Amino acid sequence: MKRATSTKSLIANRSFLIGATITLIIGVMAGLSFAWTPYSVSTLDIVAKLKPPSISHWLGTDHFGRDILSMIMIGSRASIFVAFVSVAIGAGIGIPLGLWAAARGGLVDEMLMRFNDLIFAFPALLSAVMITAIFGPGAINAIIAIGIFNIPVFARVARGAALALWVREFVLAARAIGKGEGRITIDHILPNMANILIIQGTIQFSLGILAEAGLSYVGLGAQPPMPSWGRMLFEAQTMIGLAPHMALFPGLAIVVTVLGLNLLGDGLRDLLDPKLRYMR
């Protein structure tokens, strides 16, 4: 299988282009926030609270007089960090499990997959509440909760893709020359399913951003004074009549980011999935 994807087709794919651009902008914004934000978010300016968007505060100020643009910039860090690490946890544990299940089959496969079902059936929010009850709220616990939820997703995708590959001729050939299960998995199975995993990673990343927003909305995510998009929405809800911009902009930030990542995932699928490519 070849993986030649020309620069031309990358640009021709509109989803990929828009998605990648949005993702890039959000990434740059998060990176920039480490070095610079329009205003400091750690000092409160109560006198300037609930100001609508203006030249000095592009997106207005919140109930503590903090600049909402600066809050969104710094809040993106929490979103991206939580989503990234939880995808890493899910992929890091889930993919090896799925590959192992596919390679071994039989009892190992059965046990791993039923265990997967068990985690999968458990709502992420509920496990987050449990983890919070034990360790207290915080971004790290949000990561653990979302990460655990990601494990079965990656394990299933990896297993499914691997099973389809195990019956292919080139794997049979590899077996015939005496390669072991582990060797075959690393040399042949994994490279040939990388595209599927990358796409799944992008989707889980956007779900992670949504989950982080949900958890911090109910107070289980990053704690104040660290800004986070979900908590900004929560704090805005009683002030919607007074200052709708307080809810609008963090909401838009979440929507645009998730949209961007989904478009990127769609685009990547179109570009990387050989079946779809041949269908054009």
Add this chain to the structure above:
Amino acid sequence: MNIWKVFLFGTAIALLPSATSFAAKTDLVLGIVLEPPHLDPTAGAAAAIDEIVYANIFEGLTRIGPKGDVLPALAESWTKSDDGKVYTFKLHKDVKFHDGTTFDAGDVKFSLDRARNEKSTNAQKGLFAAIDTVESVDPLTVKVTLRQPSGDFLYNMAWGDAVIVAPESADTNKDKPVGTGPFKLENWAKGSQIVIAKNPDYWGSPAQLNKATFRIIPDPAAATAALLAGDVQAFPVFPSYETIAQFQADPRFKVVIGTTEGETVMGMNNKKPPFDNVKVRQAIAHAIDRKTVIDGAMFGFGTPIGSFFPPHHPAYLDLTAETAYDSALAKKLLTEAGYPEGFKTTLKLPPPTYARRGGEIIAAQLRDIGIEAEIIPVEWAQWLDQVFKNKNYDMTIVSHTEPNDLNIFARDDYYFNYDSPPFKAMIKEIEAISDGPERTELYRQAQKLLAADEPAVFLFQLPKTGVWDAKIEGLWENGPIQANDLTAVKWTD
């Protein structure tokens, strides 16, 4: 349309032929923020209990009126002996409990003896500490003898914790409260609402409402929505300060900002370093700008306080200047205390808006003098367990809503861990004398001592932010005691 509306609508239709079309409404739905754990005011400290039952279901010998004054209740009148130690109460006759049993002097003796018994689960045993003996002279006369004269005795007997219960029903009052009041419990749908209905056999002037429903709405956004939609017609303590302006501008509603007994303080663990150093506590007090906290957390509602005393009390001293916001002084005090670079600590915040929002503002202000206070939000159950009971905390914010509670700083087991012999001596003296110039002077000295020692940072007096339908009359403006007294409440059209 929710079930309640359907029900109301149905009731209205059913009543139409019999009632004249101009008859005023006789039912009311009130919003409350916290659900009471049970309904026995003699067995729990939760303000939410008294907010349902005080003056509505249960009554004491005396009661607190809307202005904070002591009024007769089940006791028609009383006399005090010259040495101030013997009170003789004359009781109302023909008073019946909700279950039909008769109220007499025996019930008073039973209730007071039960409350001050060693095994009593009363949350405010201190109220009864002065009582030596209770005798029932005849069915309508009770004689209470005190160990020493107590200036607060009649006031103490007016608390919800001192209501009169019947021996027949005392043990089941938690779920089935049986009192002598103008309302009786009709139904309690746990987690949703508590309904009380008019007591037709009430001894005093009867209630104007036939039915009152307390709907439990903890979420401030939902409280706003429920009022706007008319699902709830009155919120005696409205939790969403930011939307009050919206109701003030709306002629359908009346907004009444009154006072409460709620001194809001940032408590510090006085036995735990570095808070055992008075300079650290003073530094923290000077680092906090009360006005900013009130503007930011309360949207301007609340009166700054400099000690632990309500501003509407005649003996109040404004001591806010003693700990005025002064960042440079705070920094200097912190350096003198040996923490020139500041330190790291924690701030545990219970759920109310004043604590969560106020805590964020205070943490930002403390950061200016180098103190990094990590914010730890806790639920009420956790707060009661970790902070209040086990004193496992550094700093916390809470409003003390009991009236006349200056003495909590003299209590050994209280969560402040403040142990000051001079202050304890002052409280002892105060409790022994009656109201008068001497007592006022002592109150002022005690306030000054607290303002200097700063066992907690005194922030502001919690306002009573009442929002209700403009056609409702008779709800209290102020909150001199934890209560939603509905006896005089009525619709005006």
